[in-house]
Amino acid sequence: MPTYSALTTLPGEAPATDLAAAMEQMEPAPTGVGVFEIEDGSGLWEVGAYFDDAPAETDLALLAAAFGAKPFTVSELPEIDWVAKVKRELAPVEAGRFFVYGSHDADRVPEGRIALMIEAAMAFGTGHHGTTLGCLRALDALDRQGIACHNVADIGCGTAVLAMAAASIWPEPVIASDIDAVAVEVAEANTRVNGLEGRVECLEAVGFAHPRIAEKAPFDLVFANILMGPLIALAPDMGRNVAPGGRVILSGILNEQAETVINAYRGEGFVVETRQEIGEWSTLTLILPQ
Incomplete structure (x- = not known):
């Protein structure tokens, strides 16, 4: 029909x-x-x-x-089985050491990679979007530089792929929060599928407004892959909840919006470390100097 x-x-x-x-x-x-x-x-x-x-x-x-x-x-x-179409067309994503795939590609996982399985039906946060891919690459770059983050939060986590990636390379548990209760359920399911129960703590929260997040702050790395408006609104809370010397990895930003976001975070004391563009999307790594 x-x-x-x-x-x-x-x-x-x-x-x-x-x-x-x-x-x-x-x-x-x-x-x-x-x-x-x-x-x-x-x-x-x-x-x-x-x-x-x-x-x-x-x-x-x-x-x-x-x-x-x-x-x-x-x-x-047209009448299309969208999940089947996604499974056919979404090839695994490679971002440095990370290999993000769907269950239909389980036989394609190469040796020596950090493999994270995200079901194709969970479209946002599979790694194919330029924003998620950019964040994974930024995380991989920090790891390759020998930077170890011991207290990490993923604000607006979606599928929790970024939180799971961080939990896969560093020993301490990671906070993953989202404003959407369904996203939190998806995040919890993904942590189970990837054997990361107890390594990623999933919470329903608006920004940093959760007692558990307040207890864990300040963080030495915060992901926020959302949109320009919420990122700017979060800037003051980022300044309060990121430790001196800590970093934020921000995305969900169109290339032409990047300077506006950067200026908002400069106002809270952050300095740009790296900026990468993938298609029309920018990913920013900012540091809060000690």
């Missing part, structure tokens, strides 16, 4: 949220509605919905006009 998508953009979070709520009342009702900020500095938000039956274009035109949105683009999506 075909699936139909309807997508539009409009300025502002509140109008986008209101439009999404109005779309949920449509007939036929959508099977899902999403609201996303477009991280290009334009201030635009994307509102999209999926339908089992083709939505009435007149209804969509009225909604777009009522909320000041661009005309909807309606598409019929």
